[in-house]
Amino acid sequence: xxxxxxxxxxxxxxxxxxxxxxxxxxxxxxxxxxxxxxxxxxxxxxxxxxxxxxxxxxxxxxxxxxxxxxxxxxxxxxxxxxxxxxxxxxxxxxxxxxxxxxxxxxxxxxxxxx
Amino acid sequence: xxxxxxxxxxxxxxxxxxxxxxxxxxxxxxxxxxxxxxxxxxxxxxxxxxxxxxxxxxxxxxxxxxxxxxxxxxxxxxxxxxxxxxxxxxxxxxxxxxxxxxxxxxxxxxxxxx
Numbered sequence: 001x002x003x004x005x006x007x008x009x010x011x012x013x014x015x016x017x018x019x020x021x022x023x024x025x026x027x028x029x030x031x032x033x034x035x036x037x038x039x040x041x042x043x044x045x046x047x048x049x050x051x052x053x054x055x056x057x058x059x060x061x062x063x064x065x066x067x068x069x070x071x072x073x074x075x076x077x078x079x080x081x082x083x084x085x086x087x088x089x090x091x092x093x094x095x096x097x098x099x100x101x102x103x104x105x106x107x108x109x110x111x112x113x114x
Numbered sequence: 115x116x117x118x119x120x121x122x123x124x125x126x127x128x129x130x131x132x133x134x135x136x137x138x139x140x141x142x143x144x145x146x147x148x149x150x151x152x153x154x155x156x157x158x159x160x161x162x163x164x165x166x167x168x169x170x171x172x173x174x175x176x177x178x179x180x181x182x183x184x185x186x187x188x189x190x191x192x193x194x195x196x197x198x199x200x201x202x203x204x205x206x207x208x209x210x211x212x213x214x215x216x217x218x219x220x221x222x223x224x225x226x227x228x
Contacts, residue, residue: 004157033216043158043203043218056215090157096214102148103216105157 004106018079025093032074037088116141120219137204144206
């Protein structure tokens, strides 16, 4: 079956602009998590969505937001971009049950802010 | 807040030798510990995981051990091969009301010399 798909793969934006990233989870997976990956900070948890509801949130400013649609696809939005937002943004999907929390990652969207 | 410490940050071994990566977590409520391998230009890929009710798990050349009392868990790769060269991340996942949150270690860059 198809894996996690993230679009676009690469993006260049200017400071102050806003950006929307998209994630299509594995078919049947209802949980989508977003992470920011940078060389200095590693993988940082942004938020997790399940059935269109945000269930967990990391320590990022309000400029970072997301949503999930009824088909489990998710979008992440960053407003008023800063140079420090340049990173690889990864999405992971999970088939959440009481024990199974294995997450499958997409290839990521590499965002460069200039 | 919760954190996961991972050591070493870089590890270089000769082909055929063993490699060990160690992690320590802070949240005693963590109950799921996955290990991911990330190759250049790709998203992290799950290679093995262990749950808090198990002390050790093995899958061919890869094994993971968990010491809940000490909040330590380790990845062991035996008979290393050049294709094992990648960045490895440990993670600790905690289930809370309705969802889960995963904290990653900073990563270990493994070099396997032929």
